[in-house]
Amino acid sequence: MDSEENVIKNNWVGDLGRRTLLFTQLLRSAYRIGTWCFGYDGQVTLFNATSEHKDILYTFLEISGGLDYIMGSQDIQRPVFFSDALGCVWVGEWTDPEQEFGNLLFVLGPVMYGTNTLRNLDHALSSQHYSKTIREALLTVLGDVPVLEPNTFMSLGVMLHCILTGDEISMADCVYQSEQTVGRSKPGEEEDESASGYEQNAQAMEALIMRAVREGDVEGVKRYHGKKWLGKPLEVNIQNPMRDMQDTMIVFIALCSRAAMEGGLPARTAKLLEQQYMSAAEATRIPTALTDLSMKMLLDFTQRVQKIRMGPQLSKPIMDCCAYVQANLLTDLELKTIAREIGYSEYYLTKKFTAEMGMKLGEYIKRQKVEYAKILLAESDKGVQEISDLLRFSSRNYFSAVFQTVEGVTPAAYRAEHTKKGGEQ
Amino acid sequence: MKLRENVTVAELLRQVRLCRDEVEFRTPEGDCLNLKSELSKYLFAVICEKRELMEQGTLNCKNEEDRQALMAYFEEM
Numbered sequence: 299m300d301s302e303e304n305v306i307k308n309n310w311v312g313d314l315g316r317r318t319l320l321f322t323q324l325l326r327s328a329y330r331i332g333t334w335c336f337g338y339d340g341q342v343t344l345f346n347a348t349s350e351h352k353d354i355l356y357t358f359l360e361i362s363g364g365l366d367y368i369m370g371s372q373d374i375q376r377p378v379f380f381s382d383a384l385g386c387v388w389v390g391e392w393t394d395p396e397q398e399f400g401n402l403l404f405v406l407g408p409v410m411y412g413t414n415t416l417r418n419l420d421h422a423l424s425s426q427h428y429s430k431t432i433r434e435a436l437l438t439v440l441g442d443v444p445v446l447e448p449n450t451f452m453s454l455g456v457m458l459h460c461i462l463t464g465d466e467i468s469m470a471d472c473v474y475q476s477e478q479t480v481g482r483s484k485p486g487e488e489e490d491e492s493a494s495g496y497e498q499n500a501q502a503m504e505a506l507i508m509r510a511v512r513e514g515d516v517e518g519v520k521r522y523h524g525k526k527w528l529g530k531p532l533e534v535n536i537q538n539p540m541r542d543m544q545d546t547m548i549v550f551i552a553l554c555s556r557a558a559m560e561g562g563l564p565a566r567t568a569k570l571l572e573q574q575y576m577s578a579a580e581a582t583r584i585p586t587a588l589t590d591l592s593m594k595m596l597l598d599f600t601q602r603v604q605k606i607r608m609g610p611q612l613s614k615p616i617m618d619c620c621a622y623v624q625a626n627l628l629t630d631l632e633l634k635t636i637a638r639e640i641g642y643s644e645y646y647l648t649k650k651f652t653a654e655m656g657m658k659l660g661e662y663i664k665r666q667k668v669e670y671a672k673i674l675l676a677e678s679d680k681g682v683q684e685i686s687d688l689l690r691f692s693s694r695n696y697f698s699a700v701f702q703t704v705e706g707v708t709p710a711a712y713r714a715e716h717t718k719k720g721g722e723q
Numbered sequence: 724m725k726l727r728e729n730v731t732v733a734e735l736l737r738q739v740r741l742c743r744d745e746v747e748f749r750t751p752e753g754d755c756l757n758l759k760s761e762l763s764k765y766l767f768a769v770i771c772e773k774r775e776l777m778e779q780g781t782l783n784c785k786n787e788e789d790r791q792a793l794m795a796y797f798e799e800m
Binding site: 426435439 | 732733736750752753754761762764765766768769770771772773776
């Protein structure tokens with residue numbers, strides 16, 4: 299006999315049409331956001347769309363690669379956020395194909411994260427001397443795209459999941475498109491609006507997040523993430539919202555790094571991570587990729603703090619040794635250099651390291667290099683050979699073999715997996 | 724060459740991506756859209772929605788092989 303919970307869930311699933319229709323109406327009346335329902339039976343069929351300019355926006359979805367991206371996310375069953383080259387953002391989620399209504403895809407969007415994206419696009423079109431006719435044709439379509447705060451749109455993605463499954467998730471459980479083969483929109487200016495209420499909330503939220511990082515509270519970080527930094531970027535460069543989001547991300551990385559240090563993460567490790575994530579933020583071209591990166595960065599710092607706080611107590615020399623290794627991954631790390639740096643003999647250092655860390659120093663170095671390689675594979679365009687050279691592996695083959703031993707997949711397969719689905723490293 | 728009616732824009736642009744050289748669409752107002760450029764693709768998609776603009780524009784290939792590959796999208800002479 300079904301439990302009460304299963305009965306409720308089954309009724310919920312059977313009632314999908316009514317719920318999605320209501321959700322569609324709510325989105326249209328409250329935000330003017332379009333909803334799209336696709337079927338997939340070997341090929342994509344658009345069943346229904348409520349968006350204005352739906353024909354042209356459907357073409358945009360196709361030519362931006364967004365439709366291909368979301369089509370490739372059928373096995374995720376989480377809200378997947380993706381962007382296009384004009385700065386439009388969408389979110390889509392597939393229904394469970396096992397259910398009675400089959401394989402359906404619901405997409406919400408597009409929305410823009412700032413009115414001045416449009417203004418700046420207009421400026422870009424004018425500066426490239428396009429005629430008024432085609433300039434206005436494009437701007438008319440985009441002018442009807444609703445402008446939302448990123449957090450509001452992310453909340454709607456969370457609601458979409460609840461509507462489709464009856465399950466509650468948080469923004470941290472959503473998938474955000476990483477850097478894809480998407481061109482970048484011409485940036486615009488931020489809205490001029492009062493932010494006093496936001497700033498108060500942001501301060502409180504920032505304090506909560508930083509405390510979670512400091513305490514190695516991974517669950518807390520997941521709970522709070524998405525409620526702070528993307529809410530409203532710094533407004534230091536009002537001509538360019540993407541730049542503002544990057545700057546905000548960089549400040550956020552620095553704050554997380556400081557909190558992690560206060561939580562016990564060795565300063566060298568924190569600084570190295572800070573550098574890696576800041577470089578990745580600089581290289582980002584689309585808003586959803588920044589969200590994705592923010593999540594990875596936050597969890598990375600917090601998990602490291604958690605490990606330190608929960609793990610075996612390490613002696614200071616071994617902590618220094620680990621920090622030295624992490625700060626010098628791009629150099630030729632030699633035992634005698636490390637031992638000299640720590641002030642131990644090579645023999646004593648290796649023995650003490652193995653006793654405290656449960657692995658040999660060489661193995662630890664390899665694992666740290668693989669961790670660095672994972673970030674480069676997921677967040678940069680560097681080739682496998684280049685990464686292998688950068689991390690001072692003797693050959694690409696050796697690098698691939700080490701990577702596969704640690705991660706269970708080749709570097710190329712890791713990159714394919716973590717750039718295709720928005721990355722969940 | 725003029726484009727035929729009812730061209731599927733996304734399909735045409737996918738084909739253009741495979742072309743070796745640049746493929747340009749020229750509007751009667753003198754706009755020249757390089758269909759391999761990101762922004763131009765969106766402008767082209769908007770133009771294709773406006774029949775009069777599309778009918779009067781021309782698609783030009785710099786490479787003969789590319790022109791052959793796109794033949795299916797040209798209006799018959």
